[in-house]
Amino acid sequence: xxxxxxxxxxxxxxxxxxxxxxxxxxxxxxxxxxxxxxxxxxxxxxxxxxxxxxxxxxxxxxxxxxxxxxxxxxxxxxxxxxxxxxxxxxxxxxxxxxxxxxxxxxxxxxxxxxxxxxxxxxxxxxxxxxxxxxxxxxxxxxxxxxxxxxxxxxxxxxxxxxxxxxxxxxxxxxxxxxxxxxxxxxxxxxxxxxxxxxxxxxxxxxxxxxxxxxxxxxxxxxxxxxxxxxxxxxxxxxxxxxxxxxxxxxxxxxxxxxxxxxxxxxxxxxxxxxxxxxxxxxxxxxxxxxxxxxxxxxxxxxxxxxxxxxxxxxxxxxxxxxxxxxxxxxxxxxxxxxxxxxxxxxxxxxxxxxxxxxxxxxxxxxxxxxxxxxxxxxxxxxxxxxxxxxxxxxxxxxxxxxxxxxxxxxxxxxxxxxxxxxxxxxxxxxxxxxxxxxxxxxxxxxxxxxxxxxxxxxxxxxxxxxxxxxxxxxxxxxxxxxxxxxxxxxxxxxxxxxxxxxxxxxxxxxxxxxxxxxxxxxxxxxxxxxxxxxxxxxxxxx
Amino acid sequence: xxxxxxxxxxxxxxxxxxxxxxxxxxxxxxxxxxxxxxxxxxxxxxxxxxxxxxxxxxxxxxxxxxxxxxxxxxxxxxxxxxxxxxxxxxxxxxxxxxxxxxxxxxxxxxxxxxxxxxxxxxxxxxxxxxxxxxxxxxxxxxxxxxxxxxxxxxxxxxxxxxxxxxxxxxxxxxxxxxxxxxxxxxxxxxxxxxxxxxxxxxxxxxxxxxxxxxxxxxxxxxxxxxxxxxxxxxxxxxxxxxxxxxxxxxxxxxxxxxxxxxxxxxxxxxxxxxxxxxxxxxxxxxxxxxxxxxxxxxxxxxxxxxxxxxxxxxxxx
Numbered sequence: 001x002x003x004x005x006x007x008x009x010x011x012x013x014x015x016x017x018x019x020x021x022x023x024x025x026x027x028x029x030x031x032x033x034x035x036x037x038x039x040x041x042x043x044x045x046x047x048x049x050x051x052x053x054x055x056x057x058x059x060x061x062x063x064x065x066x067x068x069x070x071x072x073x074x075x076x077x078x079x080x081x082x083x084x085x086x087x088x089x090x091x092x093x094x095x096x097x098x099x100x101x102x103x104x105x106x107x108x109x110x111x112x113x114x115x116x117x118x119x120x121x122x123x124x125x126x127x128x129x130x131x132x133x134x135x136x137x138x139x140x141x142x143x144x145x146x147x148x149x150x151x152x153x154x155x156x157x158x159x160x161x162x163x164x165x166x167x168x169x170x171x172x173x174x175x176x177x178x179x180x181x182x183x184x185x186x187x188x189x190x191x192x193x194x195x196x197x198x199x200x201x202x203x204x205x206x207x208x209x210x211x212x213x214x215x216x217x218x219x220x221x222x223x224x225x226x227x228x229x230x231x232x233x234x235x236x237x238x239x240x241x242x243x244x245x246x247x248x249x250x251x252x253x254x255x256x257x258x259x260x261x262x263x264x265x266x267x268x269x270x271x272x273x274x275x276x277x278x279x280x281x282x283x284x285x286x287x288x289x290x291x292x293x294x295x296x297x298x299x300x301x302x303x304x305x306x307x308x309x310x311x312x313x314x315x316x317x318x319x320x321x322x323x324x325x326x327x328x329x330x331x332x333x334x335x336x337x338x339x340x341x342x343x344x345x346x347x348x349x350x351x352x353x354x355x356x357x358x359x360x361x362x363x364x365x366x367x368x369x370x371x372x373x374x375x376x377x378x379x380x381x382x383x384x385x386x387x388x389x390x391x392x393x394x395x396x397x398x399x400x401x402x403x404x405x406x407x408x409x410x411x412x413x414x415x416x417x418x419x420x421x422x423x424x425x426x427x428x429x430x431x432x433x434x435x436x437x438x439x440x441x442x443x444x445x446x447x448x449x450x451x452x453x454x455x456x457x458x459x460x461x462x463x464x465x466x467x468x469x470x471x472x473x474x475x476x477x478x479x480x481x482x483x484x485x486x487x488x489x490x491x492x493x494x495x496x497x498x499x500x501x502x503x504x505x506x507x508x509x510x511x512x513x514x515x516x517x518x519x520x521x522x523x524x525x526x527x528x529x530x531x532x533x534x535x536x537x538x539x540x541x542x
Numbered sequence: 543x544x545x546x547x548x549x550x551x552x553x554x555x556x557x558x559x560x561x562x563x564x565x566x567x568x569x570x571x572x573x574x575x576x577x578x579x580x581x582x583x584x585x586x587x588x589x590x591x592x593x594x595x596x597x598x599x600x601x602x603x604x605x606x607x608x609x610x611x612x613x614x615x616x617x618x619x620x621x622x623x624x625x626x627x628x629x630x631x632x633x634x635x636x637x638x639x640x641x642x643x644x645x646x647x648x649x650x651x652x653x654x655x656x657x658x659x660x661x662x663x664x665x666x667x668x669x670x671x672x673x674x675x676x677x678x679x680x681x682x683x684x685x686x687x688x689x690x691x692x693x694x695x696x697x698x699x700x701x702x703x704x705x706x707x708x709x710x711x712x713x714x715x716x717x718x719x720x721x722x723x724x725x726x727x728x729x730x731x732x733x734x735x736x737x738x739x740x741x742x743x744x745x746x747x748x749x750x751x752x753x754x755x756x757x758x759x760x761x762x763x764x765x766x767x768x769x770x771x772x773x774x775x776x777x778x779x780x781x782x783x784x785x786x787x788x789x790x791x792x793x794x795x796x797x798x799x800x801x802x803x804x805x806x807x808x809x810x811x812x813x814x815x816x817x818x819x820x821x822x823x824x825x826x827x828x829x830x831x832x833x834x835x836x837x838x839x840x841x842x843x844x845x846x847x848x849x850x851x852x853x854x855x856x857x858x859x
Contacts, residue, residue, distance in 0.1 A: 060811065062630035062637075070582065145581035145594035155591070200631035221630075221640065222803035222811065223714060256712055256801040257810075260696060264704035265711050427574035427816045434578045 319503025686733025
């Protein structure tokens with residue numbers, strides 16, 4: 001067989017992929033290859049019903065109950081099995097009707113009344129009524145920490161009052177402006193009342209009855225999750241492109257842990273799409289019979305979070321110098337994929353009420369040096385600054401890919417700051433965060449509501465900085481009670497700016513979720529939280 | 543013989559207990575907290591309520607003193623109850639038993655391949671008259687031992703799945719999906735086996751009794767297969783026992799590369815999630831397999847060479 005140019009190319013790329021996997025190369029070198037162009041997301045055409053889609057995920061976390069899962073791969077499957085009270089427009093961030101046709105919020109955002117549509121049912125045919133919504137919320141609160149995300153959205157939950165079959169009111173002990181957006185997430189997606197009685201085991205194993213366009217057909221641990229469309233589903237949200245049943249007959253999520261195998265499987269047509277192609281392999285799927293689509297994850301971008309109860313991270317001069325000493329453009333240009341962008345604030349640009357504070361994040365090594373000089377940190381013989389016999393040497397704890405932080409480390413060395421990278425497992429990093437025994441923590445957080453700022457930074461909430469309350473906390477706490485969009489916008493932007501100015505947050509870059517798919521796949525899109533939405537997806541057949 | 547088996551069973555129980563105990567304390571001493579991990583929702587939760595966390599710890603008994611947890615776990619383990627998986631809520635024993643058949647299929651296929659290929663190469667590298675051919679064949683096993691299974695697996699995938707769509711790259715569907723992972727697992731095992739068997743064959747062929755047999759007019763093939771191979775098989779059998787353990791351990795890499803469900807994958811996911819009950823169940827089961835295989839191998843010696851008495855060997859060991 002004479003290799004066609006296409007085949008030869010894929011062979012080279014595939015060999016490169018294998019080699020990368022082998023060497024576990026420290027240099028990602030993403031985004032360096034010139035794009036072929038021609039990759040057109042969601043090619044046009046008339047959607048056709050029928051067909052099957054196979055999608056690769058990286059890990060099976062052994063649970064696909066939408067009310068319990070937190071892992072992105074599990075969410076990809078779980079999201080499709082439940083409908084929510086509301087939906088969120090991915091473009092505007094606006095909250096739209098889904099199972100609830102309309103709603104009212106009281107003045108201090110502590111009481112929410114929802115009016116349900118009267119024709120929706122769970123997958124087993126039982127009606128989605130107000131009583132069943134109450135059962136869901138009560139069950140999530142009862143699950144507690146096992147429902148890690150949902151129970152957090154319901155902090156301060158006082159109860160649900162059912163007025164009539166189509167009307168219910170949810171009350172909170174304190175203002176909770178984030179709740180409306182939370183009702184659009186999979187974590188508060190609705191399961192049939194019978195599912196509330198199932199054991200955690202059965203729920204995890206997918207034996208629940210959902211309300212979404214797909215239901216669980218089978219779930220084989222560490223292997224695959226098969227969803228099938230729910231016949232008669234007719235209550236799609238306004239955030240989607242069509243009404244009625246989903247187009248696809250089945251969606252199969254195959255667990256493929258190894259990155260180069262995912263690439264090879266997509267290339268050879270053994271899977272149709274995935275959201276987990278490694279940075280080096282991405283250019284190969286931009287065109288050539290494939291397309292890429294990406295969306296920045298809303299919420300808090302990858303940040304260095306200072307623990308201000310530690311001596312070095314507690315020093316504002318050190319924090320602000322680090323903030324100015326990071327060249328975010330260089331990080332985005334060299335070690336990230338083309339789709340990831342430098343941070344322009346604590347929140348990513350896909351978050352509702354986001355406003356850029358990029359001016360505060362400009363690369364300014366001279367300014368950083370001056371701050372440290374003024375604070376009495378003088379350069380030592382080895383280039384690391386010192387003050388009163390203490391070296392300006394600090395640590396950051398993280399479990400994610402190390403390349404961006406390795407570059408940050410080099411950049412900070414140029415202003416005399418020694419940043420030690422402490423690469424740990426996910427489990428360890430959780431324990432370290434929990435113990436509060438660290439200088440800088442590093443992660444991102446996906447949430448399509450600016451309230452995420454309050455929950456992690458406010459001295460009255462999680463207080464990731466371990467600091468005393470100050471001006472910014474008033475702004476953050478007020479934002480939780482603000483129902484007027486203009487007022488909330490002002491509070492959020494002001495808080496974002498203050499967090500950065502004081503070095504409470506040191507944003508680095510925005511992570512994007514990137515779909516790579518064969519040209520036969522259409523309409524596979526992101527919902528507002530950059531979670532995958534298979535409802536509008538269809539495949540070319542034949 | 544009966545007493546010997548009893549004593550070996552006793553030793554086996556001790557190994558099981560030691561594996562359980564060591565793994566328990568190693569997992570306990572790891573610098574992380576399974577409850578925090580569960581409550582964090584894979585890192586997506588931005589606020590973990592300490593009260594909820596405490597409730598979770600209480601629910602799984604993680605708030606008790608370590609020795610009480612250990613005693614309780616051991617007492618249950620004696621009845622093959624390793625507790626409930628933290629991530630899925632299913633009994634750990636059930637999860638392991640679900641994953642086991644897939645891994646057994648894979649290791650059994652790999653073992654058969656390894657024995658056939660290993661013995662084949664060993665015989666082929668000692669039998670031919672042409673010195674150059676024997677040397678060439680003798681250089682194969684060191685090469686096979688040196689190949690990293692991870693790399694080999696990816697290479698096979700590139701050739702036989704992505705380039706030529708002969709075998710599926712992923713999944714556990716039927717015998718066809720077993721071929722590539724079994725080869726990947728079998729290559730280093732067959733190489734190790736071939737190395738030992740070939741060396742032992744060469745040694746045996748120099749023995750005086752072989753000379754005697756030749757002098758009596760036995761054919762080359764008769765000497766090789768009838769006399770030498772049988773005696774040379776004993777060290778190879780010992781290696782085979784160790785290889786079974788190695789194959790089981792090798793499934794961690796192979797099942798990951800080939801996206802197969804099985805014990806190896808279950809182990810990886812459970813260690814990542816600090817799912818202690820599941821990890822414990824896997825550890826004890828692996829130790830059990832090892833104990834049984836070693837015992838079987840030892841009991842096979844006398845069958846191969848009647849001069850070996852199991853009891854004597856036990857005393858010497």
